[in-house]
Amino acid sequence: MGNETNGGPGEPGSGRPGEQTDAGDGIEIRAIGEDEVEAWDRALAKGFLRPHVGSAAEFRRRQWEPGRMVGALADGRFVATFRSFDTELTVPGGAVVTADAITAVTVTATHRRRGLLRRMMTTDLEAARERGAAVAILIAAEYNIYGRYGFGPATRGHGWNIDLLRAGGLRDGLPTVPGGRIDLVEMAELRKLGPELFDRWRVTQAGAIARDELTWQRQTGEIEVPGFDWKEPFAAVHRGADGTPTGLAVYRIDDEWDGSYPNCTLTLVDLFALDRPTANELWRFVCSIDWVRKVVVENVGADDPLPVLLNDPRAATPHVDNADYMWLRVLDIEAAFNARTYGAAGRAVLEVDDPAGYVAGRWAVEVAADGTGRCVRTADEPDLALDASALGALYLGGETLPRLAVAGLVTELRPGAVAAADLLFRTPLTAWNIDGF
Structure with a gap:
């Protein structure tokens, strides 16, 4: 299938879907036109340290969607690339949710540490949430990049x-x-x-x-x-x-x-x-x-x-x-958690920290005897505290609450809450993604 794993540093920035953005450093970030695909493809190849490969412009043109291929331009040259597309993701129980699949992420070595990834990622996630995507997914070339954006390793x-x-x-x-x-x-x-x-x-x-x-x-x-x-x-x-x-x-x-x-x-x-x-x-x-x-x-x-x-x-x-493979970021916690099924009846209250605000707050996951569940806001005292990255790792059942708790990524606020909630989130077999993207 051919992976295009993601990579690149990031610092604070802003932007709205499709708009030209300039953080005052003379670097313009915007969606590219179909006539710019060939130059964007060459920047992508160089970003992945593969300048020797031939042009894949014809293939990239078939991937092009308005607003979904993004580039950063400095002095008229692409110095960063980013692409996303919508796909269906199967969740525990067999339902599917819309996922914003992020790929082709590069930042040229000459323009690292200037916030280009953060500006592209922030814009894309905001647009995905507005389109109604429940989650965002990607495959990370490096482990320590994407947790800062609320992604967690969801499959191996x-x-x-x-x-x-x-x-x-x-x-x-x-x-x-x-x-x-x-x-x-x-x-x-x-x-x-x-x-x-x-x-x-x-x-x-x-x-x-x-x-x-x-x-x-x-x-x-x-x-x-x-x-x-x-x-x-x-x-x-x-x-x-x-x-x-x-x-x-x-x-x-x-x-x-x-x-x-x-x-x-x-x-x-x-x-x-x-x-x-x-x-x-x-x-x-x-x-x-x-x-x-x-x-x-x-x-x-x-x-x-x-x-x-x-x-x-x-x-x-x-x-x-x-190793870890597909990473996941929850964008709409109610849509995501209402879609999946669960391992046992019960209730768990999660206190989620999310600086981006998408899933921040206190949420009750309530599971019926038939394994169906719903996620709603609540003012009840929380059982567990975690951040958006740990939530992403937990969502598909690829990680377990006891492992996350032992690793210090989940905090037990009520004695016995980890063991009790673990029964809810357990799946018969762990999540698995067969495909790169």
Whole structure:
């Protein structure tokens, strides 16, 4: 899919959506016109320390929306970039909320520490709130930047390296799909069946976001973006007994040999399934391809049972890139928390500190026996105190209240409140975002 992780420093500034802003330093921040996309793209490449890559202007023009690509100009040259777009984010329980997805954030090295990021971010978040977005999301290149804007790490990127000779394949007796089959499909067919299958899956996984047509075109090679090398992958579709697609695995194989012995590595690009038996069959297929000796799974749910599906779970060792992945900032606490479901009936009163004001105040989260809940302002004494960043980390269930409390990010104001509220916010499986953006 190709990540464009965010990065850049920030200091106080201001601005309104679409307006030209100048903090008195001669630097103008504004939304760019479609005719400026090529210059903006070059600044983006340099900001990501990749001036050598070819122009991606044609691709960027397809991403352009009025008011959503922003640049900072000094002496007529772009010295900072910023882009956002609206997407759907699945929350615990399967509902979706509108998320302001922030990406392509750069500040040129010559213009750091001048408040450019803060001015762009402040303007974007205000506009997102006015449009009705419940949350904002991003993927952070550096950990210490985005907490100051109320973002918290909401999902983890987690992966495994599997030594297939040690693993001994998947265990016998795992649930399977009677009459099911796996077919390899070409990229043109993947473009046709992938979007509908993914849309059915993403509402089952908290933390998943929607994919647009451009994403599928990139993944299948219909569009290639300079700087993001594309190699045609294999695509394996699992179908139920009636022929309906129920899961997908997309992977690449490095053709390597140790002398006369095959020593190939399979790198997984995508794997998602509508049910556990389908997932089991896809994992069994991926782990049984001739000549493959190692499977690299770069991003899977942090608590996915993959290792314990193997005959020897020790054959799965953690991937080197395991770390925080998608960060989240709550913009409308009532819309966000009313949309998700909860783990147990109860009530918790949160005192939220938010200098930006979006979620500041005292809020009661009230959960019914069926797991539905509502979030309302209250004057009752608070049970817990936290800031907007910790709220963002907690929202999808990617973090737990006990961990946040032990880390000093949540303060227990009533004895026993952390344990009681933890039951409310717990989710069956942790949130997971399969996609970069």
